[in-house]
Amino acid sequence: xxxxxxxxxxxxxxxxxxxxxxxxxxxxxxxxxxxxxxxxxxxxxxxxxxxxxxxxxxxxxxxxxxxxxxxxxxxxxxxxxxxxxxxxxxxxxxxxxxxxxxxxxxxxxxxxxxxxxxxxxxxxxxxxxxxxxxxxxxxxxxxxxxxxxxxxxxxxxxxxxxxxxxxxxxxxxxxxxxxxxxxxxxxxxxxxxxxxxxxxxxxxxxxxxxxxxxxxxxxxxxxxxxxxxxxxxxxxxxxxxxxxxxxxxxxxxxxxxxxxxxxxxxxxxxxxxxxxxxxxxxxxxxxxxxxxxxxxxxxxxxxxxxxxxxxxxxxxxxxxxxxxxxxxxxxxxxxxxxxxxxxxxxxxxxxxxxxxxxxxxxxxxxxxxxxxxxxxxxxxxxxxxxxxxxxxxxxxxxxxxxxxxxxxxxxxxxxxxxxxxxxxxxxxxxxxxxxxxxxxxxxxxxxxxxxxx
Amino acid sequence: xxxxxxxxxxxxxxxxxxxxxxxxxxxxxxxxxxxxxxxxxxxxxxxxxxxxxxxxxxxxxxxxxxxxxxxxxxxxxxxxxxxxxxxxxxxxxxxxxxxxxxxxxxxxxxxxxxxxxxxxxxxxxxxxxxxxxxxxxxxxxxxxxxxxxxxxxxxxxxxxxxxxxxxxxxxxxxxxxxxxxxxxxxxxxxxxxxxxxxxxxxxxxxxxxxxxxxxxxxxxxxxxxxxxxxxxxxxxxxxxxxxxxxxxxxxxxxxxxxxxxxxxxxxxxxxxxxxxxxxxxxxxxxxxxxxxxxxxxxxxxxxxxxxxxxxxxxxxxxxxxxxxxxxxxxxxxxxxxxxxxxxxxxxxxxxxxxxxxxxxxxxxxxxxxxxxxxxxxxxxxxxxxxxxxxxxxxxxxxxxxxxxxxxxxxxxxxxxxxxxxxxxxxxxxxxxxxxxxxxxxxxxxxxxxxxxx
Numbered sequence: 050x051x052x053x054x055x056x057x058x059x060x061x062x063x064x065x066x067x068x069x070x071x072x073x074x075x076x077x078x079x080x081x082x083x084x085x086x087x088x089x090x091x092x093x094x095x096x097x098x099x100x101x102x103x104x105x106x107x108x109x110x111x112x113x114x115x116x117x118x119x120x121x122x123x124x125x126x127x128x129x130x131x132x133x134x135x136x137x138x139x140x141x142x143x144x145x146x147x148x149x150x151x152x153x154x155x156x157x158x159x160x161x162x163x164x165x166x167x168x169x170x171x172x173x174x175x176x177x178x179x180x181x182x183x184x185x186x187x188x189x190x191x192x193x194x195x196x197x198x199x200x201x202x203x204x205x206x207x208x209x210x211x212x213x214x215x216x217x218x219x220x221x222x223x224x225x226x227x228x229x230x231x232x233x234x235x236x237x238x239x240x241x242x243x244x245x246x247x248x249x250x251x252x253x254x255x256x257x258x259x260x261x262x263x264x265x266x267x268x269x270x271x272x273x274x275x276x277x278x279x280x281x282x283x284x285x286x287x288x289x290x291x292x293x294x295x296x297x298x299x300x301x302x303x304x305x306x307x308x309x310x311x312x313x314x315x316x317x318x319x320x321x322x323x324x325x326x327x328x329x330x331x332x333x334x335x336x337x338x339x340x341x342x343x344x345x346x347x348x349x350x351x352x353x354x355x356x357x358x359x360x361x362x363x364x365x366x367x368x369x370x371x372x373x374x375x376x377x378x379x380x381x382x383x384x385x386x387x388x389x390x391x392x393x394x395x396x397x398x399x400x401x402x403x404x405x406x407x408x409x410x411x412x413x414x415x416x417x418x419x420x421x422x423x424x425x426x427x428x429x430x431x432x433x434x435x436x437x438x439x440x441x442x443x444x445x446x447x448x449x450x451x452x453x454x455x456x457x458x459x460x461x462x463x464x465x466x467x468x469x470x471x472x473x474x475x476x477x478x479x480x481x482x483x484x485x486x487x488x489x490x491x492x493x494x495x496x497x498x499x500x501x502x
Numbered sequence: 503x504x505x506x507x508x509x510x511x512x513x514x515x516x517x518x519x520x521x522x523x524x525x526x527x528x529x530x531x532x533x534x535x536x537x538x539x540x541x542x543x544x545x546x547x548x549x550x551x552x553x554x555x556x557x558x559x560x561x562x563x564x565x566x567x568x569x570x571x572x573x574x575x576x577x578x579x580x581x582x583x584x585x586x587x588x589x590x591x592x593x594x595x596x597x598x599x600x601x602x603x604x605x606x607x608x609x610x611x612x613x614x615x616x617x618x619x620x621x622x623x624x625x626x627x628x629x630x631x632x633x634x635x636x637x638x639x640x641x642x643x644x645x646x647x648x649x650x651x652x653x654x655x656x657x658x659x660x661x662x663x664x665x666x667x668x669x670x671x672x673x674x675x676x677x678x679x680x681x682x683x684x685x686x687x688x689x690x691x692x693x694x695x696x697x698x699x700x701x702x703x704x705x706x707x708x709x710x711x712x713x714x715x716x717x718x719x720x721x722x723x724x725x726x727x728x729x730x731x732x733x734x735x736x737x738x739x740x741x742x743x744x745x746x747x748x749x750x751x752x753x754x755x756x757x758x759x760x761x762x763x764x765x766x767x768x769x770x771x772x773x774x775x776x777x778x779x780x781x782x783x784x785x786x787x788x789x790x791x792x793x794x795x796x797x798x799x800x801x802x803x804x805x806x807x808x809x810x811x812x813x814x815x816x817x818x819x820x821x822x823x824x825x826x827x828x829x830x831x832x833x834x835x836x837x838x839x840x841x842x843x844x845x846x847x848x849x850x851x852x853x854x855x856x857x858x859x860x861x862x863x864x865x866x867x868x869x870x871x872x873x874x875x876x877x878x879x880x881x882x883x884x885x886x887x888x889x890x891x892x893x894x895x896x897x898x899x900x901x902x903x904x905x906x907x908x909x910x911x912x913x914x915x916x917x918x919x920x921x922x923x924x925x926x927x928x929x930x931x932x933x934x935x936x937x938x939x940x941x942x943x944x945x946x947x948x949x950x951x952x953x954x955x
Binding site for chain 2: 071076148149153154193194196197198199210211212213214215216217218219221222224225263265291292293294295296297299300301328329330331355356357358359360361362363365366368369370375393397399401403404432433434435436437461462463464465466467468483484486487
């Protein structure tokens, strides 16, 4: 099965492009125009002559050039006939965004579709799917206008999502927070291409460094396990499972028409296959950010430094809850820092610099932690509400991180002033978090991922 | 003990106002000037003649007028003498922001301070504290410049915080998200006024509707229990405890010099006293927002409506985990909605309107839920990435909420377009959340609070 054309096709037919700007086919067509897709684009609609200077063909069979990918956005009843034509035209890769099949109980139509796919050996994503967004090739079948859902910049996270709405809103949110993405795939009813195929493909995709996954049910458990086991050795897979309770599983059944299965079975499979399990959507992106930006730690011992005592305590509490080991500073480090810091500062873990901390004091400590072989990961809590922390704290943190010696994570909560600093740090490759608890939870998964490799 | 002057003093002396704009005393002085405090303000500093057209007095004893509140920002060693002068001047209420006492092991100085307080029967907040911010009177001893920490608008949440840094950064963050506050108190070493005194005072404060609490250790367990028990009947108290693990408790000891005590004892006391326990800072504000904005529900049965299937499933999963009961729509409601909605929509809970939902469909369903006596709380998940949801969804939600019949909560995740809608809804009294899990957790506490009253 070759999925590459879903992401790198050089010629694409969009089937069902309406003149109505609110209609799905129209929105998809606009995605390619506005997004800057550089391949050849063909419009199919037997009822119009042309649209925005594009000639409209009655059928793909009327196009002379060869086509590498078709995106189908016609009413459900017409989909089998359209696919039959794609088969005859030798279009192998097809994204079907149309809904109205298994998910609404229309098994007759679903089976008819299956038959055409089998007959022509087509490779199909969908139906009932948003389809594909590729930040590099600009292939974009997401029928959500760009003013509603901002398209992400090029990045290294790829997100495979059974639910289109979960996927698109999360990508929208993450984009507004500055994240980049490689690929986003909403695969809907998985009549043909399923999550395992996509995971395997992304495992070999050079642009993808992290795979995020939202699934309600997998089609083939053994295949899923094998794909994850193979890929998770190469890059982290973070998964959230929808329908983990009985009530949730029932809701999943009516959503994508698939039986969600026992949560315990899934969680066991995740563990076996090296998949990092996120409990919530928020956790998933917290983990992805850390795994994207941080280098591999040598071990799991965490050193916390803070200028807010309470935040240090909350970080230590969370570490104890999550089983994250706290570092014990080496004797030389303690001796050195005691000389350089005020005698009222307790050189321990957390190291609380208190409200009158300066960027210079942070630098002194961070330098020492970087040298201390008892420290593997640095959690730097820096609250910039106090006037003594100048903007040069950014330089201190970025310079330390640029050494690429140990993972460095920053926690900072606040309003506008804080946000400016955080964006700056993120742009320089440092993962930042608002709350110490979230940062520590993510550290746990960073450490575990590399530990089990 | 009368705490009122801490929040409503008509004449205030700031002791230790430096000319250096980075020094604590100077920042506090500027807070009153820039914040628009309307009472009389006196500056104390024996080393300068005047500052910004304010005459500088060598000591409070040199002021002829009576003073209702003193804010002390002199080096720790000088604090006992300054307090002695305050006592002689009959200034009863004193905020000490200076640090360098118990928390750094200086028990000698701490005891000296205690003696003066006892001798003159002073009422003291601090030392080692940010002190007080009152959004109404503009009393503001927070030595954090306004460009670093935005001051909140007038609101109904009051936040009592042992850790100044936790408190100020969280207030800064919450303010940037549009929250208002009534009072914020960081009480530091609690040499005199403690958390229990403050809780009791806020219980009687008309401006305060919700009390948030960050504590590492309480001074007097029985007093705390009694204060909370009494106040929680009148208004919700939401508390987060720092130092719940052994490692965290050890860190707390060096932070505020107080023994954090067993977490279980605290959690048991919270429960007994009707205090809502938050596990994380984020949870605390999620709960506060819901309790601030939502009316009292008649019962605990939750109805979920969504245009993103996956979000509905995650909400139902979280409800099952949290023990939130899902509503079972009445027969009449189901019959009515089946007539009005497309036959492919499963009229259940969650009610998934799917990707082609319109604002009109939401209105139809919400109207029906409002009438159905089997529904107590409405969770409306609305993802606005799809073009069919117009901005009139805001009118639909605000109109439904304005009926004041049932609590209505909105979940919406996304970028800029989503944020504009969310801010609009929040301004109209509807609590909004990015993730379904957070909203459901907050619903649980809304229901529980009113259930146990």
